[in-house]
Amino acid sequence: MFTRRVKIRSAAASAAMAAALIGLGAGAAGAAGWPPLQEGGYLYAGSNGTGTVTVVDLDDVGTCHTPSRAILSLQIVSGSSSVVVYSGTGCTGASWASGSLAQSNLPWAALSYRVVPA
Numbered sequence: 097m098f099t100r101r102v103k104i105r106s107a108a109a110s111a112a113m114a115a116a117l118i119g120l121g122a123g124a125a126g127a128a129g130w131p132p133l134q135e136g137g138y139l140y141a142g143s144n145g146t147g148t149v150t151v152v153d154l155d156d157v158g159t160c161h162t163p164s165r166a167i168l169s170l171q172i173v174s175g176s177s178s179v180v181v182y183s184g185t186g187c188t189g190a191s192w193a194s195g196s197l198a199q200s201n202l203p204w205a206a207l208s209y210r211v212v213p214a
Contacts, residue, residue: 130171130199137172137179139209141165143201152179157211160187166205172198178214181206 129144137152138145150163154177162185172179172194183189187208194200196214 133171133173133199135173137174137177137211138170139163139167139179139181139206140169140171141167143168145169145171145199152209152211154211157213160208160210162186162208166207167202167209168205169201170194170198172196174214176214177211179209180212181209183207 129146131138131145137154139150139152141147141149147168148165150165150167152172154172154174157177167181170179170181174196176196178196178198179194180187180191181194181202182191183204183206185207187210189207190204192203192206193212
């Protein structure tokens with residue numbers, strides 16, 4: 097009887113390990129589309145860090161910018177600045193703030209942005 101319990105536990109542990117590895121593989125595949133993290137601010141016209149890239153001047157605090165294309169995702173790596181994106185031009189409409197370390201698809205297409213202190 098002892099041998100049977102060991103076999104059942106081994107089978108259960110193997111199944112749990114396989115499920116965990118499958119889950120990790122799926123997560124890595126989803127993250128593979130993003131460019132590697134690098135210091136600075138980057139706005140993308142596509143989701144998951146794809147499409148036309150707008151490089152953000154993180155020292156230009158407070159100025160409203162309207163990029164040539166709508167922003168669908170962003171990547172920010174800064175210790176002191178974050179980016180607020182807006183649904184309308186001229187920094188109007190709904191807003192969403194990035195934080196100083198972010199890699200995210202936006203909840204909607206953003207048409208303008210400004211740099212703010214983190």
